[in-house]
Amino acid sequence: MTESDPDASRIMDRVVNGRHLAGVAVLALVVALMGVAAVGAVTAQEGEPAEPVNIYGSAADELGNSVNNGTTIYAVVDGEEEDNLTAGPDGQFGGAGAFDDKLAVNGSTEVVFTVESPNGTEALNTTELGSADPVVEVNLTFPVATFAEIDAxxxxxFATDTTGNGLLNDVNGDGEFTIFDVQAFFLNFETPAVQNNPEAFNFDGDENDQVTIFDVQELFLRLTLT
Structure with a gap:
């Protein structure tokens, strides 16, 4: 090829330009593939299930009564049961050891703790799952006399709480709240078993340390409103 050969020069320009365009196309393809791979990696990470938070600890009511041996404690997230454990004789549920049972809870919000059923009496404290460590110890506090053993x-x-507020409205302990509980309370509100535990039967909400006829009246009113 000579300098005076215009056809050869045009051919060379086309070859050079063609190679340039091909290189640009290959580079664009590589960049696009890298972007797809990166998006795929992020999606895979986001799609991976979070590790559960494992919870153990103790439970007692506001009067200091430890959870009763054999009581089932439930972990509830967004209204659904996640796990449950049976409390031991020392007021504990689960343990810190690697092989001890724990409540395994998934989710990104808070976990609510209940006793006897997922809809049972709720603990006053909850645990935020989003910021929790993989293993968490919690000391649960339940309302008033939730775990009291009082033969009224x-x-x-034992009288029990059927409403979840920690007051023992099921006075005769048959597991239901009926007119027979009001009658039993009227007949026994002055006995030592009741008078020695005024917080557990403080239905009218007064601040004195006695159970009175006004508590009986309030219990009857609560029954009529259920």
Whole structure:
């Protein structure tokens, strides 16, 4: 090829330009593939399930009564049961050891703790899952006399709470709140078993340390409103 050969010069320009365009196309393809790979990696990370938070600890009510041996403690997230454990004789549920049972809870919000059923009495404290460590110890506090063992009628049955507020409205301990509880309370509100535990039967919300006829009246009113 000579300098005076215009056709050869045009051919060379086309070859050079063609190689340039091909290089640009290859580079663009590589960049695009890298972007797809990066998006895929991020998506895979976001799609991976979060590790559960493992929870153990103790439970007691506001009066200092430890959770009763054999009581089931539930972990509830967004209204759904995540796990449950049976409390031991020392007021503990689960343990710190690597092989001890724990409540395994998934989710990104808070976990609510209940006793006896997922809809049972709720603990006053919750645990935020988003900021929790993989293993968490919690000391749960339940309302008023949730775990009190008070035989209000002397028939061997412990009064219980059926409403979740920690007050023992099921006075005769049969597991239901009925007119028979009001009658039993009226007959026994002056007995030592009741008078020695005024916080557990403080239905009218007064601040004195006695159970009175006004508590009986309030219990009856609560029954009529249920």
């Amino acid at each position: 009628t002397g028939d061997g049955e």
